Amino acid sequence: MRILVAPDKFAGTLTAVEAADAIAEGWRRTAPDDDVVTVPMADGGPGFVDVLHSCLGGELLAATVRGPLGEPAPATFLLVGKTAYVESAQACGLALLPPGPDGRLPEPGAAQRASTYGVGELVAHAVDAGATRVVVGLGGSGTNDGGAGLVAALGAVSAPDGALTGGPQALAELTELDLEAARKRTAGVELVAATDVDNPLLGLRGATNVFGPQKGIVDDGDRLAADAALTRLADLADRRLADHKGAGAAGGLGYGLLLLGGRRELGFSTVADAVGLPALVAGADLVITGEGKLDWQSMSGKVVSGLAGLAGPALCPCIAMAGAVQVGNRELRANGIEAAYAMVDIVGTEESFGRPRESLAAVAERVARTWSR
Structure with missing residues (x-):
């Protein structure tokens, strides 16, 4: 057999x-x-890069990026020809947040401060390495910032300064957003969000209400505030994209990739097609x-x-x-x-x-x- x-x-x-x-x-x-x-x-979550490397070969490249709370985080991305595979959990994963008192959920308030900045840095490293297609595996995140950190790492600017890099807590103060530099940084690069999640960014089925509790955003008031912060981001960026399937993946990291012209693929299908x-x-x-x-x-x-x-x-x-x-x-x-x-x-x-x-x-x-x- x-x-x-x-x-x-x-x-x-x-x-x-x-x-x-x-x-x-x-x-x-x-x-x-x-x-x-x-x-x-794999379906885009932890193990995404290792699984693809075991099947496709290619070159594993190391990078140190900013973790979800600003600490240095070692990460790798896989380069196969002109395609790079990035695992977002290596830069903003739930495992990178400090544990709370019960050891089951992250420290209270950590997710409200956590950023996807390091994922943007990984995408930048991949582009600098010559990738013209970057596939970002979304899953296992400890963030809920709508991809604000990602776009900031690629050049987006905001008022006040730093509103994009401090999680939904900082996004609540956002008044202005300019994505032009980030879009130029990734111009000519095909961005793919690989995820099994089809949730939108906002609302009852959105990133905060569905996935926030597993990241420690358990209080109703905290979830309401975090969802309001993502709404502020969407109103200044592109509210239409907030309703797209997968926009709410990885705490809204899918939305950040969509803002840069990316598209969503099922994480399983991405891996399945890559390995035949x-x-x-x-x-x-x-x-x-x-x-x-x-x-x-x-x-x-x-x-x-x-x-x-x-x-x-x-x-x-x-x-x-x-x-x-x-x-x-x-x-x-x-x-x-x-x-x-x-x-x-x-x-x-x-x-x-x-x-x-x-x-x-x-x-x-x-x-x-x-x-x-």
């Missing part, structure tokens, strides 16, 4: 590359004669995907649903392995997934978190007894 192994990361425990290798290792223990091909996947995934699926007898927690979000635009969507028309069964499975069999099959296997159910919670690679390999070894010929 030809087995295609294409998982997302198992957040907090395994990268997509590590997960793919673990599944392949376990599968081969049971079925050593199967042809197992690993293609780690449709052809690999068509040539497989079985597709295996997975992620840390398989839940309702996995069924909409994520790697798991994307793989299932490719496998169905190819008449190839698709199964999933995950740390935990929170979706019923009926919903799984309705979304093209024949079966899902949870590490916590098979090897236990303690083993799954304590030895994730070994646990995932053990699950794959067991699943191969059912699915391999």
